[in-house]
Amino acid sequence: MVVKVYGPTYAAPKGVVMCLIEKEIEFESVPVDLSKGENKTPEFLKIQPFGKIPxxxxxxxxxxxxxxxxxxxxEKYKNQGTELLGKTIEERGLVEQWLEVEAQNFHPPLHKLVLHVLFAPIRGFPSDPKVIEESEVKLLKVLDIYEERLSKSKYLAGDFFSLADLSHLPFGYYLVNQTGRENLVRERKHVSAWWDDISTRPSWQKVLQLYKYPV
Amino acid sequence: MVVKVYGPTYAAPKGVVMCLIEKEIEFESVPVDLSKGENKTPEFLKIQPFGKIPxxxxxxxxxxxxxxxxxxxxEKYKNQGTELLGKTIEERGLVEQWLEVEAQNFHPPLHKLVLHVLFAPIRGFPSDPKVIEESEVKLLKVLDIYEERLSKSKYLAGDFFSLADLSHLPFGYYLVNQTGRENLVRERKHVSAWWDDISTRPSWQKVLQLYKYPV
Incomplete structure (x- = not known):
């Protein structure tokens, strides 16, 4: 069965594509052009009522x-490709914990930073220096905790690569490559090594080769 | 084994207590007084570096x-109490989807609303009418999508109660009971029936009986 993935030129869907590649699942992509409002058509809202991708x-x-x-x-393709959820219930618990940390602590300030540094000039809304500064301060504190954690284990949930690490790539890519703030990663030895490790995985390299970032 | 749960007087930990009760797991609570900064002590930060509960x-x-x-x-106590993750991989997928919807779409505007309507006067920071209005508008749109979903299935992930529903209770309680905005739920027939169903579960009633809300 070929899995269809919607919108892979954008950031978040790239994480899904990486997962598909790690799990050796055949997939095909369905383009969605947000600038044309293709995520707000009645057909699209039938499959995703919030109008989001992926x-x-x-x-x-x-x-x-x-x-x-x-x-x-x-979970469905547990018996093929990379194990991404840990091998035991306790490992899976830690994968879930760090997935939530990514969603609740890492992503929100990074998302704001990317919006105001990168997208504001392009989309023509005002970039707010206060939001940028506050977001950066929050992100610094989060990365300090990551530095401590990654001094004790190679990856976030333990000594195995998991969905928790993978989830940081789609927006982490913006942070490192397109916001002029690579130093936030590079000034932290273990975060820097972790970033190099996960971002050079063949699956992520393949994602970047298949689908360029929109900006 | 008795599970220790930290901070159950506050909202988010109440969801964990409800889960413990649904799963028939023995537990004991460890009080954490946020107003005294007990979540920022070196001992606490060793177990939760972000200083949060639960x-x-x-x-x-x-x-x-x-x-x-x-x-x-x-997952660990799969064989006892209520099944909260669905019975198949596909059901679990939908539980995960609606857990993410709760975390990404429902919770952020509700959290802002509760902060600015309920906590601002108590904690002595300024309540921002613009934030309140924007949050309410976002929440309305989310609840419209819930109304549509709940017209087709009894619970969010299907015709079974799951973690996705449970996750809405800790802050949903504030919305219905303490922000003067119960109408947001009551004006939507299916959301209203769903709310009555999940909030009258014996497990949630037991949580409220054991641990009062801080406000």
């Missing part, structure tokens, strides 16, 4: 929200 | 982030 279709099964999709793929 | 300890295994804790409990 969405996948695995046969007649439709699922949205990138982290939920990746958990589903990692 | 945290659980299950023997020598420590875990934080409420949604991660609940997934762990539901």
């Amino acid at each position: 969405v996948i279709q695995d046969g007649d099964y439709t699922l949205y929200e990138s982290r939920a999709i990746n958990r589903y793929l990692a | 945290v659980i300890q299950d023997g020598d295994y420590t875990l934080y982030e409420s949604r991660a804790i609940n997934r762990y409990l539901a």
Whole structure:
């Protein structure tokens, strides 16, 4: 069964594509052009009522929200490709914990930073220096905790690569490559080594080769 | 093994307590007084570096982030109490999807609304009418999508109660009971029936009986 993935030129869906590649799942992509409002058409809202990407279709099964999709793929295709959820219930617990840390602590300030540094000039809304500064301060504190954690284990959930690490790539890429703030990663020895490790995985390199970032 | 749960007087840990009750797991609570900064002591930061509650300890295994804790409990104690993750991989996928919707779409505007309507006067920071209005508009749109979903299935992930529903209770309680905005729920027939169903579960009633809300 070939899995359809919607919108892979954008950031969040790239994490799903990486997961598909790590799990050795055949997939095909369905382009969605946000600038043309293709995520707000009645047809699209039928499969994703919030008008967001990514969405996948695995046969007649439709699922949205990138982290939920990746958990589903990692579970359904447990016996092939990279194990992304840990081997025990305790390891999976830690994968879930760090997935939540990514979603609740890492992503929100990074998302704001990317919006105001990178997208404001392009999309023509005002960039707010106060939001940028506050977001950067929050992100610094989060990365200090990551530095401590990664001094004790190679990856976030332990000494194994997991969905928790993978989830940092789509927006982490913006942080390191397109916001002029690579130093936030490079000034932290263990975060820097971790970033190099996960971002040079063949699966992520393949994602970048298949689908360029929109900016 | 008795599971220790930190901070159950506050909102998010109440979801964990409900999960413990649904799963028929023995637990004991460890009080954490945020107003005294007990979540920022060196001892506490050793088990939760971000200084947040809840945290659980299950023997020598420590875990934080409420949604991660609940997934762990539901998986480890799969064979007892209520099944909270669905019976198949596809059902679990939908539980995960709606858990993410709660975390990404429902919770952020509701959290802002509660902060500015309820906590601003108590904690002495200024309540921002613009934030309140924007949050309410966002929440309205989310609840419209819930109304549509709940017209087709009894619960969010399907015709079974799951972690996705449970996750809405700790802050949903504030919305319905303490922000003067119960109408947001009551004006939507299916959301209203769903709210009555999940909030009258004996497990949630037991939580409210054991641990009052801080405000």
